[in-house]
Amino acid sequence: xDERQRREYWRRNLRLMAILLTIWAAVSFGAGIWFVEPLNxxxxxxxxxGFWFAQQxxxxxxxxxxxxYVWRMDKLDKExxxxxxxxxxxxx
Amino acid sequence: MSDIQIWTLVFAALSFALYIYIAVxxxxxxxxxxxxxxxxxxxxxxxxAIAADWMSAASFISMAGIVALSTNGYxxxxxxxxxxxxxxxxxxxxxxxLRKFGKYTIPDxxxxxxxxxxxxxxxxxxxxxxxxxxxxxxxxxxxxxxxxLNVNATTGVxxxxxxxxxxxxxxxxxxxxxTQVAQYSVLIVAYLIPAVAISTTVTNIPVPQIGFGxxxxxxxxxxxxLGFAEYTEAFTNSNMxxxxxxxxxxxxxxxxxxxxxxxxxxxxxxxxxRFSALWALFxxxxxxxxxxxxxxxxxxxxxxxxxxxxxxxxxxxxxTWADVDLITVDxxxxxxxxxxxxxxxxxxxxNNDILxxxxxxxxxxxxxxxxxxxxxxxxxxxxxASGLLLVISSSIANDVYYKKINPQATEARQLMVGxxxxxxxxxVAGYLGINPPGFVAQVVxxxxxxxxxxxxxxxxxxxxxxxxxxxxxxxxxITGLVVTLAYMLWTxxxxxxxxxxxxxxxxxxxxxGMALNIIVTVVVSQFTxxxxxxxxxxxxxxxxxGRTKLVEAHAHGDLPPDVH
Numbered sequence: 247x248d249e250r251q252r253r254e255y256w257r258r259n260l261r262l263m264a265i266l267l268t269i270w271a272a273v274s275f276g277a278g279i280w281f282v283e284p285l286n287x288x289x290x291x292x293x294x295x296g297f298w299f300a301q302q303x304x305x306x307x308x309x310x311x312x313x314x315y316v317w318r319m320d321k322l323d324k325e326x327x328x329x330x331x332x333x334x335x336x337x338x
Numbered sequence: 339m340s341d342i343q344i345w346t347l348v349f350a351a352l353s354f355a356l357y358i359y360i361a362v363x364x365x366x367x368x369x370x371x372x373x374x375x376x377x378x379x380x381x382x383x384x385x386x387a388i389a390a391d392w393m394s395a396a397s398f399i400s401m402a403g404i405v406a407l408s409t410n411g412y413x414x415x416x417x418x419x420x421x422x423x424x425x426x427x428x429x430x431x432x433x434x435x436l437r438k439f440g441k442y443t444i445p446d447x448x449x450x451x452x453x454x455x456x457x458x459x460x461x462x463x464x465x466x467x468x469x470x471x472x473x474x475x476x477x478x479x480x481x482x483x484x485x486x487l488n489v490n491a492t493t494g495v496x497x498x499x500x501x502x503x504x505x506x507x508x509x510x511x512x513x514x515x516x517t518q519v520a521q522y523s524v525l526i527v528a529y530l531i532p533a534v535a536i537s538t539t540v541t542n543i544p545v546p547q548i549g550f551g552x553x554x555x556x557x558x559x560x561x562x563x564l565g566f567a568e569y570t571e572a573f574t575n576s577n578m579x580x581x582x583x584x585x586x587x588x589x590x591x592x593x594x595x596x597x598x599x600x601x602x603x604x605x606x607x608x609x610x611x612r613f614s615a616l617w618a619l620f621x622x623x624x625x626x627x628x629x630x631x632x633x634x635x636x637x638x639x640x641x642x643x644x645x646x647x648x649x650x651x652x653x654x655x656x657x658t659w660a661d662v663d664l665i666t667v668d669x670x671x672x673x674x675x676x677x678x679x680x681x682x683x684x685x686x687x688x689n690n691d692i693l694x695x696x697x698x699x700x701x702x703x704x705x706x707x708x709x710x711x712x713x714x715x716x717x718x719x720x721x722x723a724s725g726l727l728l729v730i731s732s733s734i735a736n737d738v739y740y741k742k743i744n745p746q747a748t749e750a751r752q753l754m755v756g757x758x759x760x761x762x763x764x765x766v767a768g769y770l771g772i773n774p775p776g777f778v779a780q781v782v783x784x785x786x787x788x789x790x791x792x793x794x795x796x797x798x799x800x801x802x803x804x805x806x807x808x809x810x811x812x813x814x815x816i817t818g819l820v821v822t823l824a825y826m827l828w829t830x831x832x833x834x835x836x837x838x839x840x841x842x843x844x845x846x847x848x849x850x851g852m853a854l855n856i857i858v859t860v861v862v863s864q865f866t867x868x869x870x871x872x873x874x875x876x877x878x879x880x881x882x883x884g885r886t887k888l889v890e891a892h893a894h895g896d897l898p899p900d901v902h
Contacts, residue, residue, distance in 0.1 A: 247882060252878075252881075252882065255881075255882065256882075259881070263430050266426070267430065270423065270426045274419045274589075275582060275585070278415060278419055278585075279578065279581055280578070280582070282572040286570060286572065291548070292551035292554060292555065293554065294554070294570045296572065297411075297554070298551075300412060300415035300419060300572075301412075301415050301630040302547060304419045304423065305418060305422045305627055306627070308423055308425060308619060308623075309619050309620060311426050312425065312426060312429045312615055312616045313616055315430055315612070316429075316615075316616050319434075319609075319612060320609065323883055328882055328883045329609070329883070329884075
């Protein structure tokens with residue numbers, strides 16, 4: 247990667263992180279804590295929605311967020327040709 | 339010996355034999371194998387090992403009970419969200435970059451990135467956090483032995499120590515990792531069987547995560563009738579501020595715990611480190627989404643079958659636990675009926691720790707399943723203990739002995755020192771497990787606050803901010819640690835009794851300490867000497883996977899010692 251590609255790679259990584267972390271906060275702190283009371287008035291499949299987000303939905307969302315991150319970063323690595331260069335590096 | 343005891347013995351013995359077999363099969367000969375399993379663990383196995391490492395006796399035995407009983411439903415969500423949300427931070431902010439950096443321990447990263455002073459501060463933080471945490475695991479092991487096999491807790495702890503000694507000292511990280519894969523399998527099967535059985539019996543839905551929705555309305559109604567707040571109602575034990583801060587503290591603390599972070603060094607590559615985080619959260623989520631359903635089903639069972647029955651006619655499972663005083667019934671008004679309620683007239687007290695252990699009996703499952711659950715609880719406690727002990731051993735042997743005392747030490751000698759410190763750490767942990775300091779339960783929760791306030795900011799800033807200076811990071815770490823520790827001592831019941839600032843509880847304060855840490859690090863970094871251009875370039879390189887010049891030179895020890 248040359249200097250310009252490096253900058254681009256990093257900028258795209260940061261943008262992906264920002265999007266995913268915003269969803270992370272919105273679901274856990276937003277839906278699970280700050281707006282839990284109004285959301286509890288909505289009941290879906292017998293679950294009050296706020297309670298569901300706090301005990302199930304947030305965990306499932308976290309899992310989905312990491313899955314999207316892994317998938318997008320894989321694509322990004324391929325695009326910039328750093329996916330095949332991986333080698334074990336450990337200090338002696 | 340009862341049926342249950344025989345089956346517990348069978349499953350405990352079988353699982354221990356399996357762990358020892360794995361230990362012998364995965365003996366290691368070099369330090370890279372001992373500290374990070376040679377960095378050669380495939381992602382799914384590494385994920386299962388992280389999950390077992392992470393899910394301690396507290397997750398397995400206590401969490402469902404905490405949700406159902408001591409936090410009355412919704413408020414227990416802080417643990418569910420806090421202990422899983424941290425993995426998003428780990429995956430996105432730490433795992434790939436620390437793996438690229440390619441070292442053995444957190445102090446290693448802190449020392450190489452910042453300075454030798456920072457390394458020593460990090461060693462102290464690591465050892466304190468890990469010992470605090472491991473004491474709880476050892477006493478958890480003793481507890482399970484005592485309850486299921488009627489041996490005394492001390493003997494139980496010693497048996498646990500011998501088993502851990504075997505595979506941790508022989509196999510180091512390699513032995514520990516493969517044992518943890520086995521331990522994860524045991525514990526998740528043991529956790530899911532009773533949950534699926536209860537859900538199927540009560541709701542005809544074999545997926546407990548979906549099934550427990552069916553009973554929530556009934557549970558809310560029953561709790562209302564008895565004078566409790568509704569199960570799904572928010573903020574009944576704790577206010578919104580504390581729920582927010584505690585969730586954040588557990589999340590950032592998770593992402594700062596040394597024994598979790600070190601697992602990403604064991605991955606094969608940067609890509610494998612990312613996948614390890616994904617697998618880890620998948621395996622953890624299996625248990626963490628099941629826990630709230632066990633909580634709800636057990637609570638319903640208690641309200642329906644225990645509350646309101648005659649004092650001398652407890653259901654079978656409740657009588658078993660009443661016999662060992664973990665359920666206590668005190669017929670205050672002498673009417674012969676158990677009156678369960680939220681006020682002073684309450685006559686029923688149930689220990690948090692029995693819900694999961696009692697779940698098979700509540701579901702009417704046969705004795706072998708109960709034995710399996712006991713083996714699962716032991717697996718959870720032992721796997722976490724061994725991960726923590728490895729971190730203690732590698733911090734002392736690698737960061738203190740090799741880096742400070744004897745840099746000329748041969749590979750064989752380093753490995754021997756690693757094994758000796760491991761053995762010593764096991765003995766200390768066992769002692770703490772047999773004679774737990776009175777405050778051990780609180781202190782385990784506090785370990786998260788300390789990890790959050792000390793490590794998380796210096797790691798993230800060290801990766802994402804090239805101009806973060808050594809003095810900035812050291813000052814930040816010390817500020818976070820000292821302020822958080824002081825606030826804890828000031829507010830915790832045993833030492834002080836203060837209400838704190840804005841009513842923030844000691845377990846919620848870690849994230850405030852973290853904020854202070856960040857402010858101090860950023861401000862001090864403005865006025866202190868910037869990292870060398872080589873260091874800045876090295877930090878730049880860890881952003882990109884694949885081979886890069888400086889990271890490789892660093893890995894082979896070819897960078898000048900004053901590169902900071």
